Amino acid sequence: MFSVIDLKRWKNWNRSNNLQLVRIPEGHEDGDIVKFIGCILKSVLGGDDATKLPDIESAHQAPIPWPNPGDKPRTILVWFLCSSNRELVLQAARSKGELIWEGNEL
Numbered sequence: 001m002f003s004v005i006d007l008k009r010w011k012n013w014n015r016s017n018n019l020q021l022v023r024i025p026e027g028h029e030d031g032d033i034v035k036f037i038g039c040i041l042k043s044v045l046g047g048d049d050a051t052k053l054p055d056i057e058s059a060h061q062a063p064i065p066w067p068n069p070g071d072k073p074r075t076i077l078v079w080f081l082c083s084s085n086r087e088l089v090l091q092a093a094r095s096k097g098e099l100i101w102e103g104n105e106l
Helices: 004-015 033-045 083-096
Strands: 018-021 056-061 076-080
Touching (some): 018 083, 033 056, 033 076, 076 083
Antiparallel strands (some): 018 076, 056 076
16 A cells, blocks of 8 residues: 555656646647647757657646637646656757747747
């Protein structure tokens, strides 16, 4: 049986693979959000080689109602296969500075 400390440790470890993407306009994902996020990361962070991109296990938009026109878009939650992949994306984003995708600052 798990103790409360073990459960908290597991939850924190599980979150270490997550990344939140904000300010990505609604409706561009065309049904496959994991592929869509891969394309965004490739175009924003640079690099033509798809093998350099970390593996994304799943992704979904925040479970809130569709925003009205002019409101902020929903947050996209990305779960990488391992936390080191997440760290690679964060390092690349920090080194690049400002991230722009199709005229939108991410």
